[in-house]
Amino acid sequence: MYAKSGAIRINGTPVPPPDDPRVSLLDLLRETLGLHGTKKGCNQGGCGACTVLVDDERIVSCLALAVQYTGRDVVTIDALAGEDGLHPLQQAFIEHDGFQCGYCTPGQICSAIGMAGELERGVPSHVTSDLSAKRIELTDDELRERMSGNLCRCGAHNGIVSAIAQTHRAGQLSPRSSTKARRAAR
């Protein structure tokens, strides 16, 4: 059975879980709450367009049943920009031409922030040479490997990769700093 008690915190606001247990976290965001920033590209975990941050980790929200997220902290693209303007990665996407149609962009951005957390925790990828390294360097190969769950069809890959690399170099990609404003808000 799923927990019907408690709320899901979405961008700092408590939201009751849906009555229908079939509702995905993605559909809760888009259809119930009208938070359309998170996109539906395939609804089967194959494209990454629906990526959101849950307790600072990236997940594909189409494969998440909303009722399982009570007590969790969900941050979406809609809340990444603060009162002082865009998140540094959002700004970098504009500067590096990291998008064309814009549909995969929210997922790319949330995914990159979640990826930075994985690097901080020393989680290796398929291309990591030293599996026991405490700190993994974000090389070009690491970045492209780790972002490969986020598909782009327009072909903005070069711009996306350079935007993420620059933001990471500037120390502005960490999930803790990225979602701090949201957590402080509640």
Added chain:
Amino acid sequence: MRGAAPYAAEFAFDGMVYAALVFSTIAKGRIVAIDTSAAESAPGFVHVMSHYNAPRMKPMMPWASSEKAAGNDALPIMQDDRIRWNGQPIAVVLAETQEQADYAASLVRATCEAEPATTSFAQAKANGTETAMLGGQPVHIEIGDAEAALATAAVSVDATFHTPYQNHNAIEPHAVTVAWHGDELEVHDASQSVAHNAWSLATMLGIDEHQVHVTSPYVGGAFGGKFMGTHQVLAAAASRLAGRPVRLALSRAGVYRLVGGRALTEQRLAIGAARDGRFVALIHTGTSTHIPGSPHPELAQFVSYSSYATDTLKIDLQWAYLDMVANAAMRAPGEAVGSFALESAVDEVAVALGMDPIELRIRNEPATDPLSGLPFSSRNIVKAWRAGAKRFGWERRNPTPRAVREGDWLIGMGCGAGSHMYAREPGGSARLTLAGDGTVEVAIAAHDAGMGTATVQTQIIAEQLALRPEQIELRLADSALPGLVPGVGSSQTTTAAATTVAAKHEVVAELLKLVRGDSPLAGLTADDVTPRDGGLAKIDDPGRHESYASILTRAGRDELTIDASGGNPTESEQYSMYSYGAMFCEVRVNAITGETRVSRLLGSMDCGRVMNARTAAGQFRGGMIMAMGLALTEETLYDERTARIMNPSLAEYHIPVHADVPKIDVIWTGIPDPHAPLGARGIGELSMNGTAAAIANAIYNATGKRVRQLPITLDKLL
């Protein structure tokens, strides 16, 4: 960037219901019965539509059958018991939520009677083919006796190439949100063709064009896949039946079932050459899959119309008919797969001659258009080759196959030429309103699905009227707008450019009529003045200047509105007009596993004037990346027994991902076309062409293996 841009599935109406489709699971036959009783008692059920109760509607109108027709077939939609392809929608279920609609749709039971169907390419060819048609003419061209010239040529290559079915796979699935207000239909669509779709829906539903309002402010990628489709009609009809607004968002599998992609091709490419490399024979024939009434020929042979000088030429395209969803235009239709075959064969000739493949191409440059004899408007492919070769380090290429190795990795370089025909549609128009504060609103029914249309249009209007971009308000993608861009592919830019030039002339002429006697411009004619610094100035005496705002104010006018049209594209009748690309690739192929990695890509383009370097580079890279998929990974797999797509999923249809995409270099000659409006030709499809051949030729250089069947998966290299 903040996630605030509204796409089609993000508009909502009060009382809106959600749609789910039921698809046929056979390729051909008739529906005997549809049992909806279980669905109707499911929670949240609202309505179900099938051929039993769908409103009477006219069939889809295919491209070019009328000015605003934009369908991929000519088939009736839910009007009879016929099943014409595997995956055809046979019922639409409406419910209060998407979950309820999906569940209720799963309870619909259809009983169908299957009939023998043509479900494989081999069977379709055995049934007999028909000569393809283009613009009412059969696709069959012969200049001289190419077969005889081939037989006696000093060097010859005669090979068969295969390219697979492919799908567009825009990341935003097709979606539409509709509401009826009395007899007026409001449609929020994911579309490349709002004006076409408004007209098409009205015609099919039997109402007036002006009773349908279609908007499409943001489109999550299109690539030729988002014109008029079945789903918009189904949503409008179901909404009318149910008396409720409807959201119909296709599932990813639904997109594959309803919207066809690139057709499958089999191409014969034969080239005969003299010892010095001159082509004496070029034969490009073959067969594409097709359904009767589809407007898209998948004319792979088109690339051989004008690419090379040759003594003799033979072109022929046959259509093989299958019982399947109609193919669509997909980025660089025909050319993308045709250039793979042609440019691979040219590489084979270079190998046979022991000649550098770039030099061989340059040796066969035509002086005039090989078919029409017309002069080229601007053809600088040789400059593009030279610049690209220098930048790429082509002189470091070892022409001997399988000669460069680093550990387990075989390394090779290859190149291929691409071209894309210039097109400008007649009838493009725009409405331009100059306000008293000197700002301009421009309404044009063009579209931006990520190509940069809005940016570039704003920029060229600002340039033409000597305004700052922030003084321009551009309104796009709304069928209620007065402006129309009939060409919605890469001809959009050129068509809109012509319209903008016409608009400038209109504005100047109309403003001069308003000029008063005490104006610095008094007494001047349209030939004397030009837009400058937000107003008009005398060309040879810029001190004589008056701002737009001042002209309007002194004339007592709040605003000036003009409607401009670009006129007929007579330039295409006088010149052979193409954009060109010289594409370079370096690959690394694992000698043990056959895994291919593209390590470097360069596009050296000759495309007329580049209006905006940033958006142009984005278009070039995008086409080259899609061509990487064409070359290496992409294939829509049809079960040849049932004609059902087996991989209707982004998990099993492999588009290039970040790990596949290297840094891509793009350069251009920057030479404006003197015969195109503003010197610009379309660029969105150009870089699809030649790139797959460059990759395949690099693989040959790396491994010594010539693969003539796409995609070049690792099994073909072992």
